[in-house]
Amino acid sequence: MPRDEIEVPKELREFMLDGAEETILGQKNGALKQYRYGNLHIREYDDKFLVHTDKIDPRKDPVGHLVYDAPEILIGLACAIFSGSKITKSVFNNSKKLSITSGLISSILSGYIGYVASKKVKTYLE
Numbered sequence: 001m002p003r004d005e006i007e008v009p010k011e012l013r014e015f016m017l018d019g020a021e022e023t024i025l026g027q028k029n030g031a032l033k034q035y036r037y038g039n040l041h042i043r044e045y046d047d048k049f050l051v052h053t054d055k056i057d058p059r060k061d062p063v064g065h066l067v068y069d070a071p072e073i074l075i076g077l078a079c080a081i082f083s084g085s086k087i088t089k090s091v092f093n094n095s096k097k098l099s100i101t102s103g104l105i106s107s108i109l110s111g112y113i114g115y116v117a118s119k120k121v122k123t124y125l126e
Contacts, residue, residue: 006050007050008051010047016042017042021035023059031044032044032045039053039056056068071122076111078114080107080110083106083110084104084106087099087102
């Protein structure tokens with residue numbers, strides 16, 4: 001749980017802000033539902049709500065949100081694109097079918113590794 005996230009137990013208070021919209025934007029992290037209210041990101045679990053403030057509302061500026069609030073996603077995508085294209089180009093001369101398969105597998109693996117590594121760095125820095 002990030003340092004800036006607030007936990008509100010449901011037994012203490014069942015709440016939801018008027019005007020909060022259920023959304024698919026954001027990492028659910030096991031939540032039942034998630035909501036957005038301006039820059040607030042609210043995750044609902046069985047027993048609690050977790051609330052934090054994003055710097056940028058992804059509904060208004062998705063790219064800015066990725067840059068400032070979720071750079072690990074951009075890093076994962078960059079790793080996936082870079083490694084997938086490199087592997088595909090290097091194997092392409094031997095077999096077109098093999099190059100597409102190996103490019104896809106390497107993209108998924110390196111994208112995931114880049115995402116996880118940058119997420120750990122981000123968590124450590126917080």
